[in-house]
Amino acid sequence: MTATDGGEFHSLARTSDVAPGKNKAFQLNGHDILVCNINGEFYAVRNMCSHAEEKLEGGRIRGHCVVCPKHGARFDLKDGRHLTPPAWTGIATYPLRVVDDRIEVQLNPQDPPAPKRVASIGM
Numbered sequence: 592m593t594a595t596d597g598g599e600f601h602s603l604a605r606t607s608d609v610a611p612g613k614n615k616a617f618q619l620n621g622h623d624i625l626v627c628n629i630n631g632e633f634y635a636v637r638n639m640c641s642h643a644e645e646k647l648e649g650g651r652i653r654g655h656c657v658v659c660p661k662h663g664a665r666f667d668l669k670d671g672r673h674l675t676p677p678a679w680t681g682i683a684t685y686p687l688r689v690v691d692d693r694i695e696v697q698l699n700p701q702d703p704p705a706p707k708r709v710a711s712i713g714m
């Protein structure tokens with residue numbers, strides 16, 4: 592293991608557990624992890640919207656985004672950044688790899704990119 596490693600990978604699910612275009616939540620060592628399948632590409636994010644802390648499970652997959660089922664905020668599954676209000680911050684992502692038919696994740700979530708500051712407009 593190197594200093595840049597996020598730790599060991601843990602088996603979370605089988606690839607067949609999450610159908611293409613769908614997502615499913617899994618619990619592992621106290622982590623609530625949402626796995627999303629985009630045409631065979633798998634992503635793992637924290638199963639908690641940053642807006643009002645509602646579960647993201649069951650949210651629609653649109654492109655590389657998951658849409659919060661409660662109020663519709665969109666999050667990029669690649670890095671967790673928020674793309675639309677009402678969320679103003681992103682969600683954590685988990686490093687994921689597929690080994691044979693197993694989905695494995697590191698339990699060292701990555702923070703999303705910091706929100707961009709919007710300059711105030713003087714009048």
Ligand code: FES
Pocket residue numbers: 640641642643644645659660661662663664676677678
């Ligand atoms: S709880 Fe997700 S957008 Fe409000």
